[in-house]
Amino acid sequence: DVKVTQSSRYLVKRTGEKVFLECVQDMDHENMFWYRQDPGLGLRLIYFSYDVKMKEKGDIPEGYSVSREKKERFSLILESASTNQTSMYLCASSSPSQGMSTDTQYFGPGTRLTVL
Amino acid sequence: AQKVTQAQTEISVVEKEDVTLDCVYETRDTTYYLFWYKQPPSGELVFLIRRNSFDEQNEISGRYSWNFQKSTSSFNFTITASQVVDSAVYFCALSEAITGTASKLTFGTGTRLQVTL
Numbered sequence: 001d002v003k004v005t006q007s008s009r010y011l012v013k014r015t016g017e018k019v020f021l022e023c024v025q026d027m028d029h030e031n032m033f034w035y036r037q038d039p040g041l042g043l044r045l046i047y048f049s050y051d052v053k054m055k056e057k058g059d060i061p062e063g064y065s066v067s068r069e070k071k072e073r074f075s076l077i078l079e080s081a082s083t084n085q086t087s088m089y090l091c092a093s094s095s096p097s098q099g100m101s102t103d104t105q106y107f108g109p110g111t112r113l114t115v116l
Numbered sequence: 117a118q119k120v121t122q123a124q125t126e127i128s129v130v131e132k133e134d135v136t137l138d139c140v141y142e143t144r145d146t147t148y149y150l151f152w153y154k155q156p157p158s159g160e161l162v163f164l165i166r167r168n169s170f171d172e173q174n175e176i177s178g179r180y181s182w183n184f185q186k187s188t189s190s191f192n193f194t195i196t197a198s199q200v201v202d203s204a205v206y207f208c209a210l211s212e213a214i215t216g217t218a219s220k221l222t223f224g225t226g227t228r229l230q231v232t233l
Contacts, residue, residue, distance in 0.1 A: 008161075031218045031220070040225055041225060042207065042223040042224055042225040043161075044223075045220055045221070045230055048214070048218065048220070050218045054136075056214070058220070079123065088159065092161075094218070094219075096218065103153070103218065103219055104163055104166050105163075105221060106163060106224070107153075107160055107161035107163075108158050108159040109158065110159040110160060110162065111157075
């Protein structure tokens with residue numbers, strides 16, 4: 001089974017703090033993703049990475065950055081946390097099927113971040 | 117731009133009832149994939165099914181079935197004889213290729229299903 005783990009299930013931080021959310025997958029997947037989930041808005045893509053040290057902006061990258069130094073690990077960084085970044089953060093990974101972008105994304109358990 | 121609409125915000129049924137979750141999508145792509153995910157109270161999204169745009173055959177997996185109709189841009193999900201363990205938020209999603217080997221998912225806003233005894 002695909003296993004995607006996230007470093008924390010719940011996190012409470014203060015405004016202005018630097019926050020690191022870690023995601024690790026054990027299936028040697030090339031692609032990794034960070035989403036945030038908010039009530040009534042579904043999941044929205046923040047950033048994704050299709051290779052080590054490669055990153056691309058998603059739909060809502062403002063206020064976030066990412067790091068992918070190793071294939072299995074994808075970190076989401078909030079440089080200066082703000083209250084509007086209080087949300088559920090979900091990491092996912094996928095691997096292209098037969099060299100095509102027909103990948104199924106597998107998700108971690110999520111991190112519920114509260115910024116006070 | 118791609119769009120997925122799940123008009124039903126919340127559905128409540130009594131155990132053993134059948135329930136259908138609606139999903140309508142918009143895309144200009146001729147090749148695309150549709151997904152359903154389940155999010156139980158624990159929070160993790162669980163993959164249920166992937167369907168490509170060339171395969172309109174309905175799929176059944178145990179108590180779950182999916183009806184894909186390209187003519188109406190719909191990909192509906194039916195649970196037969198619902199059980200309390202089916203209580204969750206269900207998301208429909210549409211893929212869009214962003215590189216040659218990676219795709220982006222556009223999610224609907226989800227339907228919360230509550231199954232009671």
